[in-house]
Amino acid sequence: MNIVVAQSGGPTCAINASLLGVFKGAMKSRDIDIVFGSLNGIEGIINDDMIILNDYIRTYMDMEQLRQTPSTLLNSCRYKLPDMSDDKTVYEKIYNTLKNHGIGAFFYIGGNDSMDTVNKISAYLNELGSDIKVIGIPKTIDNDLTCTDHTPGYGSAAKYVATTVQEIVRDCSVYSINSVTIIEIMGRDTGWLTAATAVLRANGEIAPHLIYLPEARFSVQSFLSDIRRVQQSRRAVVIAVSEGIELDPNDIPSEIKNETSDNFGHRYLSGVGKCLENIVRREIKCKVRSIELNIMQRCSSHISSKTDIEEAEQIGTAAVDAALSGLTGKVMVFERVSDNPYTVVINSAEAADVANRVRYFPPEWINAQGNNVTDKAVKYILPLIQGSQDIHYRNGIPMHFRIGN
């Protein structure tokens, strides 16, 4: 039989490693022939827009490069399947593409939206009496999928964030004046990635002095008094803040609100760091800077976590094994056996249980003041950022594997 793999949702550093894991798992199986790659997620299957991956990934060095290439080799999409009862047309198109290409299994690497797709397509195929298997492979830097200890992509993003925040701490501590540096970190709903800045304490770092997650109630007044308190003993205050914290609109001075929300129809969500910067400048009157780590958080594969990338590849291969063993409608997940030595096993969960759900940062890992995380969070995150990839360079720049441009 042949198989098809697709990638969906926002890019990460690990999503191509999972693609490689599927590819290598297929190569090792006598039951699998061609590995198709669907372009633009599920859209490629709907529109029969696929490539034969075996024609592209040919050498050992191709695989090495693919593993260290961020983002999605096969592009991505944000397409949400309609309910089967509403519209069967698109399901029929999917089935036709799979059938016409002799495909026995479809692997979808993505977040909780993609697991919704896995759930729906497998249900449709079951109803049809088809034995085509559908398996989800998790990925998201947000680490917010249920049923799994963590998600591929999170460890690398966490390693980038911690490494970069440490460098920023060095940078902003050199002048002998009071300063506040606010670092805005991704995570619209959950604080997993922002919490990763706390791992610096394992190396004796005191900064970031304050950490704010969406899971804790945020108040501008407490924020300002937190800063004033830290300033009693520190010249340079460094703050990690999740993009997803909610500011009470009444707490935002009107001229700041105008700047950051109204003029161009943006909510302040895209610039909560800038908004807080302006508030601090106005209220505390010291040097203030806000830094948005922006998409570098999800694509800086030059500093990816070896643990993360290896696990991402393993879970891709495990998905192939799961399909071959007859499973369908499942998502592959990690179960942590122990923190030290760090041990995980790969299991599967129902896609229906992962689809469209969010796993929040545990409230018991947030301190009582709501401005930092506990050592339990550090213990959880540390194993996920261990090890560095040996990057292959050409002309001093990491080599990327591309198809087209």
Place this chain on the structure above:
Amino acid sequence: MNIVVAQSGGPTCAINASLLGVFKGAMKSRDIDIVFGSLNGIEGIINDDMIILNDYIRTYMDMEQLRQTPSTLLNSCRYKLPDMSDDKTVYEKIYNTLKNHGIGAFFYIGGNDSMDTVNKISAYLNELGSDIKVIGIPKTIDNDLTCTDHTPGYGSAAKYVATTVQEIVRDCSVYSINSVTIIEIMGRDTGWLTAATAVLRANGEIAPHLIYLPEARFSVQSFLSDIRRVQQSRRAVVIAVSEGIELDPNDIPSEIKNETSDNFGHRYLSGVGKCLENIVRREIKCKVRSIELNIMQRCSSHISSKTDIEEAEQIGTAAVDAALSGLTGKVMVFERVSDNPYTVVINSAEAADVANRVRYFPPEWINAQGNNVTDKAVKYILPLIQGSQDIHYRNGIPMHFRIGN
């Protein structure tokens, strides 16, 4: 005799390597005893606020960590010495500190402001008949010092910028809609760092499709038509723009001008990327994102250039040799002997010739349309970003060498 070393100006990834170079050069000399570190640049000498570096840098691993630590171990300052004719008091304080600690040579690692300090202090000491030597060691990510082929710190910043832009290119090419990504890169006066994004073409990368430097006249109308032209063949347009390009205020729609310049007394300089983002959104009506690489450009030592870091250390040691050979009032400089094989020698130049001057990006390396750089720029930059440091990690995070916090 004893010596003292200080660091000044904006942080880089290489400034501690130069400090290490001075320290190791001193250790190897039978003529040098104690190596003092002046805290907060020249201010530490003025106020007799110095540490004995030998008490802190004790082991091989201390040196390894120091080399990979960004920013300035001894903090920094932006202090500009008054003219000797205006005020001798501060010069007398400097002389007293040097004399009281038996210091025979002062090494100042910094940019063109610091070379002004080197020039003034050496002139003062000469006038006094003192034989204390003063030597400048260049550093700046801006690469804009005269009399030298390039500056320590530039190669690492260039490697970070090129690596990161390549990752951003991967990230923003995954969706099947038109998009424009504007990456704002440091360089208030000169485009050296922004030009470094062009090295990606050595690896077959087509992006960034447009590169704008302060040395070329910028017009919003040409900018928009450049984008429209690229969009005829590319879905995802990626643009590198120097923070220092000058926009004609008449070209900025008033509501954007308000947002980015007036409300908080900022000039748009600090956010030219955001300003252009808003212009593109308004005029071209496609998905637009601006990304500020911010201070990560100067402190991301986890991806520093081995060539840069090694040269930074060598030029520090060469400064010690220069002082021991009797030179004073000089700045150490690189002279490039050949591009391939890349060969440089270390010479010295008059501090007076480097002080307060700016070396601009050569106009002949900018294309006729003023929206990209030529292959000659790539040939110049490539050798400076070669090689990667072997980073020492603890708990998955690069180890930093600190004194206090």
